[in-house]
Amino acid sequence: MIRPLTVFVLTLLLAMPASANPALEAVIADNLDQIEKPSRRTVEPVVAQIAATGPEGLALLSAWTNRSLGMTDDGRLLIVDGDGATDAVTGKPVPAADPKMLRPNSGVRGVIESALVAGEISDPDPARRAAALASIARDGTAEHLAALRAAAPEDDPALAVQRNRALSLLTIQFDGDPAARVAAIEAMAGDVGLDFRAALNPLLATTRIAAPAEPTDANIARELAVGDDGFPREAAIALLTSQGVLQPRLTPADQRTALAANIEGGSVGGVAVADLSDPAARDRAYEALEASGAVPPAATDAEAEAALAAHRFFEVYAEADSDVTDAARAAQVGAQLRLAAMTGVDLGLDALSLASIYFLAAIGLAVTFGVMRVINMAHGEFIMMGAYTGYTVQTLIADRTLSLVVALPLAFAVTALAGVILYRLVIRHLAHRPLETLLATFGVSIALQQLAKNIFGTQARPLTAPAWLEGAITVNDVIGVSSIRVAIFVLALLFLGLFLFIMKRTRLGLEVRAVTQNPGMAASMGINPDRIAMMTFGLGSGIAGIAGVAIGLFAQVTSELGQQYIVQSFMTVVVGGVGNIWGTLAGAALIGGLSKVIEFLNPANTLAAQTFMILFIIIFIQFRPRGIIPQRGRAAEA
Amino acid sequence: MSALLEVDGISVSFDGFRAINNLSFSIGAAELRAVIGPNGAGKTTFMDIVTGKTRPDAGDVKWGTPPKSLLRMNEAQIAREGIGRKFQRPTVFEDQTVADNLTMALKAARSPFAVLGWRPSQASVEKVAGLASEVGLAAQVGRKAGELSHGQKQWLEIGMLLASDPRLLLVDEPAAGMTLAEREQTTALLVRLAQTRAVVVVEHDMDFVRRLNCKVTVLHQGSVLAEGSLDHVTRNPDVIEVYLGR
C-alpha cells in the first residue's frame, strides 16, 4: 500500500513547477548561516530538512557536496555549472552571476553524501539506486541503516538482494539492538565476502590493557600471560609505561644525551669522559647524576618487576556486548575456514596454470634428453624465438585472434626448423658427448640471445592477447583465474594429447620409443637413429616455440625470456625423470604446485620462495636420483 | 673347509622380471669354479650382486671368516675386502700408461689422502715391472693403454687384477675374442691363480670350461639348475634340455 503512494508523491514532486518549492526556500532562509559556514556536528538536521524537500533539495545537496554551490550576496543559492548558473530553488538560469562559492569540509560533505544516498535509494532510476547501494556498501553509516529501513521496498530483484545484504551488514555494524546484530551475524554466517569480513573485523578489534584486577565492565577477549607468544616481557613493560604505571625506561640515546648535558670539567658524575665508551661506566655516571638529582630517575628492573607482578593483562574488545562479539567470533572462524578451503582451490588453480607453463616449456627438453641424452641449453632461446615470432606476426596482422591463429603454427615451424638446423650442424657431430653438447648448445644460446637483442632491441616487446582472452574467470572474491592461463592449460592438455598420439599411435612414435629404449637394437632393426633424433629434436624445439607464444601472452617478450624459464624446465625434467611424458607432467605439477605453495607461505618474498624451491629439488634428487618416474629396464641401470 | 663366499637364497627382480630367484652358491678359499648358463640366466646379475653393484631384494651374501654380510657395503668397500672383477670387454684406463694402470691397481691404501701421500718405492716399481712382464707387456709399460691391441688390453686388465691380489676373482667370459694360444695361456693362468685364491669364471664356451677342469654351476632363470663336474652336469637331463640341447 505504501508503494503506490510513494510513486504518486514522487510523480507529484516531479510534476510540480520548478519555481514552486516553498519548503526548500523556507529551509534555506532559516538556515542561511548554517549553510554558509556549516559544522559537521550541527549541519545534520539542516541537511535532513533540505533532503526532505524533494528533488530540488537533493540537487542542491549534490551541488553542495561537489563544491558547485554558490551563494549570492542577497542570500540566494545558485548551482554553478561551468559558466552558467541556475537558482537552486526555482531552477531558473541566473545570468551573469558571481556568487561566493561554498566549500564545505570533508566532514560536512560526509553528512551531505549520507543524506543524498538515503534519498537516492528511493530514486526511480534503477541505475541511481544501484549507485546508491554501491556507495553504501563502500562506506556505510548509521544514517544509511535508518534510510534503508525507511526506504520503500525494492522491486528490482538483483537490487533487492544487494539491498538486503547492505541492510544486514549495516545492522551488524550500527544497529543499537544487540539481539538484532547477533541475528544478522548468524544469518550471514558462512559468507566469505570481503564486505562481511570487513564488517566483522571492527567488532573483534581488541586493545590491550593492564589492570590490577579483572575489569568488570569490559568485554574481555582473553587474559594475556607475560612471556606468551606475541606478548613478550618488553611488550608488557611498554604497555605499563604507556598507561603511566611505570616510569619510562632509560634508552641508551637518552642516557647519552643526559650524560653529555652534564659534563663538568672533563667528567660526568665523577667518571672521566674518556671512560664513557664503556656501558658500565655510563651506568655508574648516570646513577651518580640520579643521586645528585641532576637527572630524573629512570625505572629500574626491580620497579618493572614489581609492576609486572602487580598487574594482570587483558585483551579487551572495543565492542561492549559480549553476545555480539561471540557471534562475530564464531562467524569469523567459520568464514576463515571456508576461506582457507577456497584459497586452497585458488592456489590449486594457480599451481595448475604454472604447471602447464612449465610443462609446455619442458616437454621439448624432456623429449630430446630422453632420446639423445643431451641437454639443449638453447632450448630457452627457442622459447624466446617462438615469442618473437608471435610478436612479429602481430605487427603484420592487426587482428589479434587471427594473428594468434597464424602465430602458433608459424612459431612451431620456425623453432622446429631452427632445432633441425641445430641438430644437423652441431649436435649430430657431438654424439655421445653430452657435456660438450651442453656447452656447444650454450654457445648457440648466447649467440641467439645477442642476435635477438640486435634485431629486436633490448626493450620489452608486447604480445597482446585477443580481447576474448583478456579478463578473468572469477568465481567469487577468492577464486579467480585469468583467461589466458586457462587457455594455456588447454594448450598444455592439447599438446599432452598430441604428444601421446604421436608416441603411441604413429610410426614415428614407435621408432622414437625404440631408439630411446635401446639405440643399438633399434639401429639393427633398420631404424635410422640419426633421422629419429633429428625429428624428435625438431618436434621438441617446435613445442618450445609454441610455449614461447603462450608465455609471451602474459609475460614481456625480451631476449632474456628463455633464460627465465630454462632452469625451471631443467628442474622439471630432472625431477620428473626422463624418457617419459608422464614424468615430465609429474615434474611440472610438482614444481608448479610447490612454487605456488612456497610462494603462498612466504608471500612477501618470491626470491626466497625460488631459493627454497631449488633447495627442495637438490634434496629431492637425493631420494629419487632418477626422478619421479624413472626410466625403466636394464638400460637405465648403468 | 669353510666357505670364503656364501650366497644364501638371494632374489632380485627388475620391473617384475625375476633375474635372480632364490639363488644359493658357495665357494672355498682356494677353488676354481665355472658358472655357465644360457643368456638371461642371471650370470652377470649374480656377479653384480656379489660386487655390490646391485642390491638383492632378499637373501644374504656372506664373506670370509667370521662371515660378514657384503650387502651393507658399497662396491669400493667390497673390492677392498678382496673381491676382484674382470669384465667381459677389457676396461682399462686408456688415457694412462700401462705402468699407471698397474700402479693404480697395486695393493695399497685406497683413501684419497693415503693416495695423495703415496710415493713410488723401489718395491712398487719392481712389482709393476714384474707384473708387466708376467702379462707380456714389459715392452709397453710406458705406452698409453689406449694404444694397445684388444688382446693386450685383456692382458693388462688381468695384470691389474693380479696387482690387487684379490682373495676372490670373478671373471666374465675371459675367452671371448681370444686366439687359441691366448686361451691356453689364460686357462693356465686361471688354474694357477686358483691354487691360492677362489676364482669364479663365467663362461659360454664349453671347450674352455672343459679345459678348466673344475666344478661347474649351471644357472637357469636365476637359480642353480645343477652343480658338479662338467661331465656330471652335462649328463643332467634338465641341463641338456635348457642349455646344451638347443
Place this chain on the structure above:
Amino acid sequence: MTDRPTRQPFILRNPSILAVLAVLAVFTVAVTLLSQAYGSGVIPTSTVKVLGKTLCLALAAVAMDLVWGYLGILSLGQMAFFALGGYLIGQWLMYARTEAIVAASLAGNPIPPTPAELQEGVANQIFGVVGSSDLPPVWSFAHSLPLQLLLVVAVPGLLAMVFGWLAFRSRVNGVYLSILTQAMTLALALWLFQNDSGFRGNNGLSGLQNIPGLDGVDQARLSVWFLWASALALGLAYVLAAWLVSGKFGSVVRAIRDDETRVRFLGYPVEGFKLVVFTLAAMITAVAGALYYPQAGIINPAELMPIASIYLAVWVAIGGRGRLYGAIIGAVVVSLLSSWFTGGRAPSIHLPGYTVNWVDWWQVALGVSFVLVTLFAPKGIAGIVDRLGGIMPPRRPGRDPGPDQGALQEQEAKA
C-alpha cells in the same frame, strides 16, 4: 719412459710447470716496470687492474680445469664459490672501512661511543640502503680480518663439501650433476638478491677497492700489489694443482673421469676422491674471488648467476681442458678479448649496408666460435700448443676422448 722412483722434485719432472711459472714471473715483473706506480707508466692503473683481475680469473679457471678437465664433473656452479670468496672478503673490507668512517664521525660527540654504538652506526651505514639498521648474524666476524680470511676458504669449502657429499653419494653425474650445480648457484644468487639476506640485496658490497688501514696508499700502487698477490696465488695454485694431478692421485682422478665404475671395482672410494677435488677446487676458486673483488671494487649477486659459471667452463674449453696451462690460456685470452671487444675499443667492420659494431656482435661471435671450438678443436688452444711442441696426442683407435665415454664401455660390458 719407464717409471723409476725418482728423488727429483716433481716440478723438475714437469717442465710445463717451470715454463708457466717463468712466464708468470716475467709478466709480473714487466707489468710492474711498466706501471704508473713503480715504472714508466706505460700501462695505466686501470689496465693493471684488468690484468690483475684476469690472473684471478685464470686461477678460477685452473680450479675449474681440476674439476672438469681432470675429474670430469662439468660444474656450472664454480662462480658461486668465486663470488662467495668475494663476499666474505668484502664483508671485512666494508665493515672495517665503515667502522673507521663511523668512528671518525662519532669522535666529534662529547662522549666517546660504546662498542655497541659504534656497531650500530656501522650497521646503519652499511644496511641503510636495504632499510635495516641491525648487523645480521652473518656479519659477526666481519670486524676481524683473520677470521674473515679463514671464512673465505672455510665457507665455500664447506658448501662444496655438503653439496658434493649429497650429490656424489646419490651417484648423480653427467648432465644431471651439471644441472644440479647450476641450480645450487641459482639458489645462492636468488638468496643473495633478497634484501634481508644480510648481504645488501642487489646493491651488493661496494667500495671494496679501498683497503682499510692503507689510506695512504694510492690505487696505482695498490693495483700493482694486488697484481703481485694474484700472480703469487696463481703460481702457488698451479704448482699445487700440477702436483695433485701428477702422481697416483692424479691417475685415480683421471681414471674416475674416464670410467668411474671401474675405479670403484678397484676399491677406490670414488666419492671421497670427488669430494676432495671438488672441495679443494672450491677453496681455490674462493681465494681467486677474494683477490678479484678488491680489484673490481664492487660485488653483487648478478656475479654469481649461472651464466658466469658457464663462461668459466667456456674459457677452460677454449683453452683446452685436461691441461692446466690450457685453462690459464683460455681464461686470459677469452676474458681479455671479451673486455676489449665489449669495451667499445675494437674497430667496427663496415660492410656494404651494415656496420658490424663489436659491442653488439661480440657475444654472437663468441657463441659461434665456441661451437666451432667444441666441434673442431675439442682440445682447445692447448691442443695447438701440444702440436707445436711436438707432443702428439696418443693414437686411440675408435675412442673419443670425452669423459662420458667410459661409462658406455661399462654398459657394453654388461650387455
